[in-house]
Amino acid sequence: MTHTYFQLQFKLLNRHIKDFGLSPLWGWLLGTIIFILGSKFLFARTSYAGFLYLFIAGSFLLNLSNRKRNRFLKGVFSRQQFSKIRFIENGVVALPFIIFLLFKQDYLFALGVVILSTALSFFNYASGFNKALPTPYGKRPFEFLLGFRQYILAIIAAWLLTGIAIFVTNFNLALVSFAGLFLLSVSFYSTPEELIYLWNFNRSPRAFLAEKAQTALLQVSVLSFVPLIALLIVFPGKWWLLAGIQLLGYLYILLFILIKYTSYPEEINLVRLLTFGACVGFPPLLLGLIPFYYSRAAKQLTTYLP
Numbered sequence: 581m582t583h584t585y586f587q588l589q590f591k592l593l594n595r596h597i598k599d600f601g602l603s604p605l606w607g608w609l610l611g612t613i614i615f616i617l618g619s620k621f622l623f624a625r626t627s628y629a630g631f632l633y634l635f636i637a638g639s640f641l642l643n644l645s646n647r648k649r650n651r652f653l654k655g656v657f658s659r660q661q662f663s664k665i666r667f668i669e670n671g672v673v674a675l676p677f678i679i680f681l682l683f684k685q686d687y688l689f690a691l692g693v694v695i696l697s698t699a700l701s702f703f704n705y706a707s708g709f710n711k712a713l714p715t716p717y718g719k720r721p722f723e724f725l726l727g728f729r730q731y732i733l734a735i736i737a738a739w740l741l742t743g744i745a746i747f748v749t750n751f752n753l754a755l756v757s758f759a760g761l762f763l764l765s766v767s768f769y770s771t772p773e774e775l776i777y778l779w780n781f782n783r784s785p786r787a788f789l790a791e792k793a794q795t796a797l798l799q800v801s802v803l804s805f806v807p808l809i810a811l812l813i814v815f816p817g818k819w820w821l822l823a824g825i826q827l828l829g830y831l832y833i834l835l836f837i838l839i840k841y842t843s844y845p846e847e848i849n850l851v852r853l854l855t856f857g858a859c860v861g862f863p864p865l866l867l868g869l870i871p872f873y874y875s876r877a878a879k880q881l882t883t884y885l886p
Contacts, residue, residue: 582661586668610850614857619680621861628753630681630689631741635760637677637693639734641700644669663702670701724799727768734764735803742807746814754815755825758807762829763860765800766836772845778884785881789841789874796833804829831866835859838873842880 597607623629644666653662674697681690728735738760745754783791804826811822839852859865 582657582665582668585657585665607850615676616680623684628750628756630686630692631753632756632760633677633681633689634692634696635734635737635741635757637674638696638700638737639731639764640673641670641697642731642733644673645700667698667701670697673697723768723796724765724803727765728803731764731767735761738764739807742810746810749814751815751818754811755821758804758811758822759825759829761804761807762800762825762832765796765803765829766833769796769833769836769840770848772840772843772847775845775884778844783885785878785885788881788885789838789877792837792841793834796837797830800829800833828863828866831863831870832856832860835866835870835873838870838877841877842873844877844880844884 594604594607597604619633622632650662650666653665657665674693677693678690681687681693738757741757741760742754745751745757808822808826812819815822836856839848839856843849843852855869859869
């Protein structure tokens, strides 16, 4: 029965690739190339890439601990089958990270990914919360509310990594962990909401996008406020770098929101994701792409908003 489950998951992944406009073969090939090039870029830019690699791998593994997903699996499979599925899935997700780390001869970090993958296969972090986890976001639009609850362990890990960097007075590690908070926040906007939610906004597309942007910037500021203040106190001479990361984080979130509503109500396609990735690698592209996608998003939303 577990074999059938993995066959179904593979077919669903191929269907998602087809939705991006690619054949499954080209999709898997392109994904492999992007992973390898992205990993090489990461390890070329910072000597603390191994720690960030653990953080990224852990974020993907935590996705497999989604409360609704695991509740469904427990209802369909026996306890033994459920444990087997979690172990295999975690291993599949961790395998690319392990292979690349072995290729880099970073055996300690490769072992760290193995241990992390194995431990999380027996751990369902969401199952321990009988009540909704409190957040600092109240009843504001849902992205940060849900993202905070779903990725709470990844957020805590980023905060702890920043604290460790401050303790050992390592600014580069602090910068990586601080920037990771913004990239994590971007992922909160990856899923389009239902039309019924959009229809609750009785305003024009431009006013809707303005409110979305204002809310997102306010909420990510709440998420990054404590680490930013701590870093400014410990590294006052690096204020301009921290301000630059904060500004870039704002712009990346703004761009991703616009890209999301350019594709609405469909999910963001591969071309737009690659465009966003290009902006991460070359920030000056933001100057042209933000106004471009703003006009496209406003036009797309005229179908659903007055």
